[in-house]
Amino acid sequence: MKRRHLLASAALGLGLTIAGGAFAAGMDHVKACFVYVGPIGDGGWTFQHDQGRLAVEKEFGDKVETAYQENVPEGADAERVLTQMALSGCNIIFTTSFGYMDATNAVAAKFPDVKFEHATGFKRDSANVSTYNARFYEGRAVEGLLAGRMTKTNKIGYIGSFPIPEVVMGINSYYLNAKKVNPAVELSVVWAFTWFDPAKEADAAKALIDQGVDVIASHTDSTAVLAEAAKTEGKVIGFGQASDMAEYKDGPRISSIIDNWGPYYVKRVGALLDGSYEQADAWEGIAGGEVLIGDITDAVPAEVKAEAEGLRDAIAAGTYHPFTGPIKKQDGSDWLAEGQTAPDGDLLGMSFYVEGITGEIPK
Amino acid sequence: MLVLEKRPTPSKGWAWGTPFLAVALTMIAGGAMFALLGKDPVEAIRTIFWDPLFNAQFASYSRPQLLVKAAPLILIAIGLSLGFRAGIWNIGAEGQYIMGAVFGAAAGLALYPAETRWIFPLMIVAGAFGGFLWAMIPAILKTKFRTNEILVSLLLVYVAENILASMALGALRNPEGGGFPGSRNLSQWPAAANKELIAGTGLHWGVVAAVIAVIAAYVLLQRHILGFQIKLSGQAPRAARFAGVKPETLVVLCMGLSGALAGLAGVFEVAGPAGQISIDFNQGYGFTAIIVAFLGRLHPVGILLAGLLMALTYIGGELAQFMLGLPSAAIQAFQGMLLFFLLAVDVLSNYRIRLASFGREAR
Numbered sequence: 001m002k003r004r005h006l007l008a009s010a011a012l013g014l015g016l017t018i019a020g021g022a023f024a025a026g027m028d029h030v031k032a033c034f035v036y037v038g039p040i041g042d043g044g045w046t047f048q049h050d051q052g053r054l055a056v057e058k059e060f061g062d063k064v065e066t067a068y069q070e071n072v073p074e075g076a077d078a079e080r081v082l083t084q085m086a087l088s089g090c091n092i093i094f095t096t097s098f099g100y101m102d103a104t105n106a107v108a109a110k111f112p113d114v115k116f117e118h119a120t121g122f123k124r125d126s127a128n129v130s131t132y133n134a135r136f137y138e139g140r141a142v143e144g145l146l147a148g149r150m151t152k153t154n155k156i157g158y159i160g161s162f163p164i165p166e167v168v169m170g171i172n173s174y175y176l177n178a179k180k181v182n183p184a185v186e187l188s189v190v191w192a193f194t195w196f197d198p199a200k201e202a203d204a205a206k207a208l209i210d211q212g213v214d215v216i217a218s219h220t221d222s223t224a225v226l227a228e229a230a231k232t233e234g235k236v237i238g239f240g241q242a243s244d245m246a247e248y249k250d251g252p253r254i255s256s257i258i259d260n261w262g263p264y265y266v267k268r269v270g271a272l273l274d275g276s277y278e279q280a281d282a283w284e285g286i287a288g289g290e291v292l293i294g295d296i297t298d299a300v301p302a303e304v305k306a307e308a309e310g311l312r313d314a315i316a317a318g319t320y321h322p323f324t325g326p327i328k329k330q331d332g333s334d335w336l337a338e339g340q341t342a343p344d345g346d347l348l349g350m351s352f353y354v355e356g357i358t359g360e361i362p363k
Numbered sequence: 364m365l366v367l368e369k370r371p372t373p374s375k376g377w378a379w380g381t382p383f384l385a386v387a388l389t390m391i392a393g394g395a396m397f398a399l400l401g402k403d404p405v406e407a408i409r410t411i412f413w414d415p416l417f418n419a420q421f422a423s424y425s426r427p428q429l430l431v432k433a434a435p436l437i438l439i440a441i442g443l444s445l446g447f448r449a450g451i452w453n454i455g456a457e458g459q460y461i462m463g464a465v466f467g468a469a470a471g472l473a474l475y476p477a478e479t480r481w482i483f484p485l486m487i488v489a490g491a492f493g494g495f496l497w498a499m500i501p502a503i504l505k506t507k508f509r510t511n512e513i514l515v516s517l518l519l520v521y522v523a524e525n526i527l528a529s530m531a532l533g534a535l536r537n538p539e540g541g542g543f544p545g546s547r548n549l550s551q552w553p554a555a556a557n558k559e560l561i562a563g564t565g566l567h568w569g570v571v572a573a574v575i576a577v578i579a580a581y582v583l584l585q586r587h588i589l590g591f592q593i594k595l596s597g598q599a600p601r602a603a604r605f606a607g608v609k610p611e612t613l614v615v616l617c618m619g620l621s622g623a624l625a626g627l628a629g630v631f632e633v634a635g636p637a638g639q640i641s642i643d644f645n646q647g648y649g650f651t652a653i654i655v656a657f658l659g660r661l662h663p664v665g666i667l668l669a670g671l672l673m674a675l676t677y678i679g680g681e682l683a684q685f686m687l688g689l690p691s692a693a694i695q696a697f698q699g700m701l702l703f704f705l706l707a708v709d710v711l712s713n714y715r716i717r718l719a720s721f722g723r724e725a726r
Contacts, residue, residue: 074643084424084682099641102548162543362544
């Protein structure tokens with residue numbers, strides 16, 4: 001690609017003058033930029049990333065400047081936005097959605113002096129690309145336990161965004177840990193094929209409710225799922241997703257998974273400031289404080305609440321792994337033997353349902 | 364007291380003046396909106412309209428991007444303008460754009476990973492055909508069954524979106540994509556890539572096609588009998604019939620032509636800037652092109668300029684978002700104002716504003 005080459009050389013020239021030699025010695029001032037897939041007011045995924053950005057501002061004061069762009073589609077536009085950000089003098093750019101993976105790596109190759117941090121991805125084509133993620137499946141295990149205990153119809157639901165390992169892993173963890181406390185439980189999965197589209201998310205919730213599902217977990221970014229559940233007047237409950245969604249505490253929200261990106265963002269920007277920055281592949285969970293379990297409400301009986309909190313603490317302490325064998329795949333073949341826990345590699349490439357889940361992962 | 368007086372014929376001067384007036388009014392109202400959001404309106408307007416073109420930091424990158432963004436808008440708008448002039452309302456260019464991309468990408472991917480220079484031309488033909496085919500549905504339904512082409516073409520957009528999603532998940536999905544929806548990257552496959560023709564200019568085959576379409580449409584409307592028939596049908600349908608215009612033929616022709624051009628835009632986009640078929644491949648070019656067509660007064664040269672202006676608001680809008688922290692919704696509102704003011708001031712070309720005294724009013 002000729003354009004890439006030309007830009008790369010232009011960027012190299014520009015980058016050298018701005019940031020040349022700054023890395024080993026640290027920097028006096030860092031401009032940290034963020035690319036968001038939804039609006040910062042989505043109340044979920046993007047909102048939490050923006051909270052992380054604010055945490056960076058709070059931590060470092062005048063030493064940092066932040067900028068962000070919301071509603072950036074995953075595709076050709078992302079590449080342009082990233083290039084413009086790099087040209088505008090951002091030192092570190094956080095791209096906060098899986099679909100930015102190719103754009104992040106393409107632009108990073110052209111701007112070797114700008115650091116790129118891609119959330120939930122796995123490609124690190126050049127030395128200036130790091131990836132970071134959180135072990136959301138640990139939170140899904142707690143949700144699964146609550147769902148298994150709380151369902152009256154024994155039908156629980158999950159709204160998937162895209163059939164990627166990240167999401168499949170969440171579904172499996174949710175189901176396995178629900179089934180552990182309630183063997184009669186059945187799981188329905190609906191795919192929304194979007195990260196943020198309140199109308200589609202609400203439709204997906206409706207479809208689940210129509211099937212008799214009374215506990216819904218979701219993997220999409222807005223509060224629309226809880227809003228839909230709230231219309232059933234207490235028959236259907238759900239969870240805050242990505243953010244606490246505390247405004248639904250009096251309604252359907254019985255707990256939540258909170259993505260806590262602040263500590264990671266502070267750490268990375270801080271490393272850039274003090275010169276200790278290195279390429280990384282971060283994957284923290286409940287123990288690292290990146291995944292928080294939001295307050296379990298009084299709608300949950302005290303003993304169930306204690307059980308869920310116990311599970312959370314066991315995961316944090318490392319005494320329990322949400323994927324502990326024996327576990328078979330949906331097709332009946334063996335995956336994990338008795339007592340074996342899932343290797344990270346298996347989780348990161350997960351493209352199968354575990355035994356007991358009906359339906360197919362869209363192909 | 365102001366009264367409106369209908370002009371015997373629309374004013375030529377105002378017809379050309381109103382787009383400029385609309386842009387000026389948009390700047391004023393948009394500036395007021397930005398001021399209400401607590402941003403410096405002059406700086407915001409300058410960032411949107413001036414910086415992408417002349418700011419030393421960004422211009423070398425954004426100027427070429429202007430062509431990349433404007434090309435599909437112009438290509439689609441030219442096709443639409445022919446129909447609009449004849450009173451044939453193809454509102455579904457977005458769907459035809461999608462189908463063009465799907466057909467084009469499918470034709471190319473069927474031959475993956477062959478390396479012959481015939482693949483890209485084949486994709487172009489397939490893309491134009493896909494758009495044509497999709498436009499033929501409302502065209503034939505209209506000529507055979509008198510259905511409303513506005514409704515049918517619009518609703519077919521949603522059908523096309525679902526076909527797109529199923530292609531991204533199924534038939535065209537990248538087998539090496541790790542489960543994530545989306546086709547192989549065409550822009551990284553030399554035989555299928557819609558490459559930049561002169562490095563650093565943004566000039567790709569879609570831009571060339573857009574320029575050819577502008578010239579062809581100009582010649583057609585000025586010199587060709589078909590152009591005369593199109594204009595006549597729009598202005599005086601009865602007279603057109605007497606002049607031997609067959610309305611059915613004209614519908615099929617205009618719909619087919621606009622569909623094929625939208626399809627072309629789709630295939631150039633999927634093989635170039637977007638690179639792949641993905642669920643959210645379409646970003647509303649087909650709808651924005653309607654604004655472009657009217658902003659350009661349905662005149663080929665006007666459309667060329669309007670397309671560039673619209674592209675400027677997109678790219679400058681992105682800049683304004685992260686340079687000034689403007690919310691993306693404010694940029695969308697700003698673009699919406701452009702159409703709103705254009706339609707509002709259109710009254711000037713059809714009506715004269717008179718200052719009437721109360722005396723006359725009473726009489």
